[in-house]
Amino acid sequence: MTATDATNREREGTVDRDDVVLEVDDLSVTFESDDGPLRAVREVSYVLRAGEALGIVGESGSGKSVTSMAIMGLLPRNARVSGSARLLGQQIVGLTDAQISKVRGEKIAMIFQDPLTSLNPVYTVGYQIAEAVLAHRNVSKAKAMERALALLELVGIPHPEQRLRQYPHELSGGMRQRVVIAIAMANEPDVIIADEPTTALDVTVQAQVLEALNAARRETGAALVLITHDLGVVAGNVDRVAVMYGGRIVESGPVEEVFYRPRMPYALGLLGSLPRLDADRSERLTPITGTPPSLNAMPAGCSFAPRCPMARQLCHEEEPLLLGVDEHGERVSTAVAHPATHSAACHFSADLGESSPADLFSPGEEVSGESDTVESVGGGGAGEEAAPDLAGDEPILTVTDLVKNFPIRSKGLLRRKIGEVQAVSGISLELRERETLALVGESGCGKSTTARLLLQLIQRTSGEVHYQGQPLHALTPRQMRPLRRDLQLVFQDPFASLDPRMTVADIIAEPLRIHREGNGSARRRVGELLELVGLDPEHGSRYPHEFSGGQRQRIGVARALSLNPRVLVLDEPVSALDVSIQAGVINLLEDLQEELGLSYLFVSHDLSVVRHIADRVAVMYLGRIVETGTTDQLFGAPAHPYTQALISAIPLPDPVKERTRERIIVTGDVPSPADPPSGCRFRTRCPKFANELSDEERIRCVEEPPELEERGSGHRDACHYSEVVELI
């Protein structure tokens, strides 16, 4: 069914409004601040039907969370909410605290982003679930506990009786989020609002939690509002989607419509800036230029106009309404109530047709100005005449049997060593010249520790690291220092890794100063570097807080490049960035590698990004490499069950593919690295071990740690029974 059909049916008056559970109409939120009123949410309207799932997508600051908090009445005192939200016909905007607390948890429940902080640390899990029941049901405490037990079972927590009596800190992040889901379900609400429910979790755990959420919905029949920045999660889990930008809904419609035929340039841009598992790797990402508008400086017309390649005069003057397009290409008013309505807030949505992101956001035009004017700055020297896109065969950095154990000490006076966290357990890597090697794994797998070991930032327990034949592990800090200029690091958090009290020029020049270089020429060098990373050289005198996240990450890259390094270790360099910004940084990294002949060790948990940027990949699990190969081998023919599970857990931003593809689900959580399983470390969660192997075959997994070797797939894996599966 198309949107036009829908409009027709609407005109014919066949739309049934009886099953509407939540109707948000013209909702606006304004925060009073010292800089004047900040309009965080403007005129948001949507309709949610019984049992339906609506996705709200947007980048940070788009107002997607504030909208939901306004509906729940959870905003701080300085927020002014106007408009209406009707829950089962009852107006819930403007209720007193006493009135709305009767609705909250009973008819509408909410799940928050960070499961580690969502539960009160001083009460047991059972108490906190039972509390939700007791808040609305007049039952005995024992009955409430029984209900809590049933709920824990429902969200798939093993040994629920035991878990009831435990405190939140005794549960993993994924478990805790399931407890929060159980709390949300406690009174069988009609609407559940899930605000980034899986953002803080690892992908394999994300898959489990989404499954728990879906189980909760099946059980209670609740309608779902799923707020997320992850287009993949939206594609697989909702019926309709609303895209928010600058505090407004700029596009809304059935999920297939919005993903396959976006009518708003922003939605198209978002899809284009996303590295995807199912796309051609060689294709360049098409980032959206500029940054999202700040609330105290909203553009006059369409808030996306300053970043929009289609923007014309009208766009800068008049804010477009959220309208549909009829069969004649005219923008017409459509019923927000109808599930099939596809509408967009763009004056020229009819002109967008079937354009691809690349057509619209052609890469040459980035505001960041990543032009090709790098010759003067280069200076990397190495291999200038080599073919730029071919990685060399020479290993520049080799790691052999690297081991790092962190001691666990007793709490007593003597601080005896009572155990070891085996963070890295004998890994070998080879980083070749002009190549990107990605180290991939979930949190706690030892990938960041490995990166730090390579740079000699922490002491290894055993093993060797060679850089161009020199044994880094055997050097004294003084001997290491001149080599540090060749080996530089870019951090994950662009907010924490820049000293807020130094100007950007000082930050970038600091390595030069430390290495007593560029006296006098430092200022010029800083200008060159800023230009190189796509920033205005004039901005060197500013402080980090004046820059956006993406720009700060560029500053971090500039600092790392100041000494003309040959190897960059990038520790989750884009994970903290919004999608539209992330694409620009990824493109920058690719350009820099080509132009300066850099070698990258790219540490990441995001397989989509890795697939896009890496030449070779090593997958880590609990301190060991479980599979390694070229990017095409690894993603095209993954052989280790863990790699397969990781790949299949990544949500694809494509509604049809995402719902139909084969899934390999991993159960449970990563075991503690202080007490890893014997034999193959993955066996406790391995779907193959659990479902396919015979008892005799399993003995080998328990007793014998699998070596990393070629087993017929063309690349190396560490599984006794590895078997290639095609997943993409």
Added chain:
Amino acid sequence: MLVYTVRRVLGAIPVLLLASVLTFVLIDLSGDPLADLRVMQPPPDPEVIQLQSERLYLDRSMPERYWLWMTGVGGNGDIGLLQGKFGPSTQSATYDIGANIAERLGVTLRLVGAAMVFALGLAILTGVVSAMRQYSKLDYTLTFVGFLALAMPTFWFAGIVQQAGVSFNELVGTQFFATVGDGTYQAQGLSPWGRFTNALAYMTLPTIVLMLTSFASWSRYQRTSMLEVLNSDYVRLARAKGLPNRVVVRRHALRTALIPLTTVVAVGMAAIIDGTVLTERVFQWRGLGEFFIQAVTANDSFALMAWLMLSGTTVILANLIADLLYGVLDPRIRYE
């Protein structure tokens, strides 16, 4: 929990031992207890000095004296902390340090206890109110009062309060506040109600003085800790569950916001003990503070050591209790 408690108690022993060594060495090096005797005019008989020196064990070496002071083994039966004897006094041969402390302990404890209870109660109340009405006029007022109290030097404030009490008495024409003495003597032979009003009259002003500084700093801590909790995700989730506001504040916010205060209060014990010295001086209470001043004036090193050991032990004990309380209040501590 038992293992945890035992471990904590055992952990306090070396700290106490270290405190005793430091106390002993510092006092021992800080002056000659017989200095006054030696410069007396006319000069006393050298034999008198000799006798005094032997009575105070000054003829022994320092390590020997420490051993004596701790165990009493080889002494004259008037020394040995482990036997509950504090040693001879310079003030007179009959002055019993232990008996004096015991007598004054009750007086001081009364003051310290009342000051702690009121400081803590008021601090929690104002801290919570301030946090819940952040940036309101009330919050600003309480903040102002808090900083004013923090900035007030105790000896000066004590004088002012005493003077105010006297003026108030003159104004109403009765002896409403007692501004001199601790009232122990006056309480003798009174009915329970009479004892109570008597205590009230004597205690009100010194308690206000002693609690002021602690109240001010604790109330700031409580405000910060409460604010942090009120903005936490779990308080938001508690609201989202549909719990009424007062339940959220009491059960989820206050309960967790109190945890950090236990440490602050334990650390603040030292400040309160400090405060007693000045407060008791101004109001002329015969408490431990007065005992301390007397010991300093008389160069009475064993009395000083006794006082220091007592206050040191109190502070260590307070921290021990805070540690154990922490374990009870915060389940994350218990199992580690």
